[in-house]
Amino acid sequence: MTQATGPSRSHPVTLSDVARLAGVSIATASKALNGRSQVRAETRQRVIEAAERLSFRPNQLARGLLAGRTGTVGLLTSDLEGRFSIPILMGAEDAFGAGEVAVFLCDARGDAIREQHHVRALLGRRVDGLIVVGSRTDPRPSLGRELPVPVVYAYAPSEDPEDLSIVPDSVGAGRIAVGHLLACGRTRIAHITGDPGYLAAQERAEGAQAALADAGLALVGEVRFGAWSEGWGRAATAMLLDRHPDVDAVLCGSDQIARGVMDVLRERGHRVPEDVAVMGFDNWQVLTSASRPPLTSVDLNLEQVGRAAARALFSAIAGGRRSGVETLPCRLVIRGSTAPLS
Amino acid sequence: MTQATGPSRSHPVTLSDVARLAGVSIATASKALNGRSQVRAETRQRVIEAAERLSFRPNQLARGLLAGRTGTVGLLTSDLEGRFSIPILMGAEDAFGAGEVAVFLCDARGDAIREQHHVRALLGRRVDGLIVVGSRTDPRPSLGRELPVPVVYAYAPSEDPEDLSIVPDSVGAGRIAVGHLLACGRTRIAHITGDPGYLAAQERAEGAQAALADAGLALVGEVRFGAWSEGWGRAATAMLLDRHPDVDAVLCGSDQIARGVMDVLRERGHRVPEDVAVMGFDNWQVLTSASRPPLTSVDLNLEQVGRAAARALFSAIAGGRRSGVETLPCRLVIRGSTAPLS
């Protein structure tokens, strides 16, 4: 089993190994490596060389044990496969990784029991803080106020207003979308969106209608709720065209829906964007860039949500106290599926 | 800043707190909680109750410091946004999370410098092992043999045959695909695939051609390399139909390509699957289930790759030594885009 060769077997090199090689005490070695001032330059150099020769890496466990802070955080996601969690996770990992913080990744698979289990495990590892990433924007139960470390909720806000949550501005996203369509001169705008049980669907619709109202307009027909799928986009478009053939823009609740909408529009002989402008939400590259024409979409800036959550957690660890739901603006990405009416 | 209330301020509860509350020594408390036999049942019970009352969580740092093993592993991915990394990562997280192992997530963003930085940081945290997840199946540079902990490469194998790598069987995937098309009675099969610079494209094509040769057949035309995009799928299909209008199956190098292929087939009046069967690779849900008809695809079983890598790392940590590239079979997922010729 265990080979006699290779460094795998040798016990990890410690500070005392370095000290011995450099001919100084452990204390001096530590000071030399950490830039403390009480070491002669020549001695310091000797220690540094010894450390490099042994490729010494200070044991963060011991360091953390002593300091009371470990430089680790827990990233608790509810579904890794969800395409919303990933960018947030990237943003957070990015913000932390740049510093000296390491991230524990835990996937609760949407199960509260498993989530609780992970929280306990993470606390046992003495993480300095937690980020809880949701898979949809609907509020979720708080982990509780009794935790010994700060917690920041990302994407899915906590139900407890005392917690700090960072979410994209869905209402604003709806406003941005309609604003763009209006700027393109569209006035007969329909809205086909997904599952009405999703707060995101409701809020985007709310923002869209508010922006229309500001312009003295209203949607063509009602908001068409359904499912977050291409199939629903196709079906809803068929109905829409039957009832309102004069529609000149379709705002879609997601890029998937938009794909379905565009397919049916093209099949029925409506040109995009000349006759009907189409746009979606999420800015999911694989869908937006592959469609014909490429799809204008509202990007939720999820990476920024992740980064903001990481920064918020940072400052909370440092003692800062914020609470409530903070929203981050979304961003319009214009492609070929929307254009001014000529 | 620091409030006087709440548990955030109070110092974390330690074993000695528990011992004091239970009226025993630290040693006894430890033994009681860890199921050591040298404690009377009644005493043990008292300790356990004390621990629960204080919601005591043993400090894993201290434990790891002592044991020499931390129960943590590093998961080094080269691009988090890549859709291939995520399932592998899920599988690994799953396999570890079930045990008592926590996962450090690091994204090197395809940068060797950053990767090296992360490796050093992880070693400083005394991880018990590393999993390196690539974003494509082409071999990548080894992290080296001199690392003090075992390493397993997933999806992208290491260039060093002494390392252990777990990858999906791309050649086999190609064989499986063609096998299915042959079983459907198709004999005039074309292959439209992606970037020829990807080993996956080459190997799938190789497997497909081998399976055809076994049946005494050959591809319709050459392998059509291009890009991993719907656009290429559309363009290649147009050319294909011009030259070989009698084709009865198109094997696509990815689901994206397949989407493009199916769009053009439908536009040109070819029925899928009656006239032409279509299938892809990757089994990317959002594409396969939304297409018309739903797309038959070869699933790479990436979650299993992740799980296998985790298990391999486990056994390597325990002292087992394996090396070389181990392949995992892929899996056919049949949907509406393929059917027997009637």
Added chain:
DNA sequence: AAACGAACCGAAAAGGCTTTCCGAGAAAGT
């Protein structure tokens, strides 16, 4: 020459836990 200060260096403790070893007390045997 004695004393003082500055500059360096080292011993030791702390941090939380596990484990080994030992002592004390109780139960059993003579």
Added chain:
DNA sequence: ACTTTCTCGGAAAGCCTTTTCGGTTCGTTT
């Protein structure tokens, strides 16, 4: 009653690093 054998519980070492504080060695000053 005394020894032997168990059973329990405690003291202490050890893991690795940082930091405080006391000590040593110079060079300077009076």
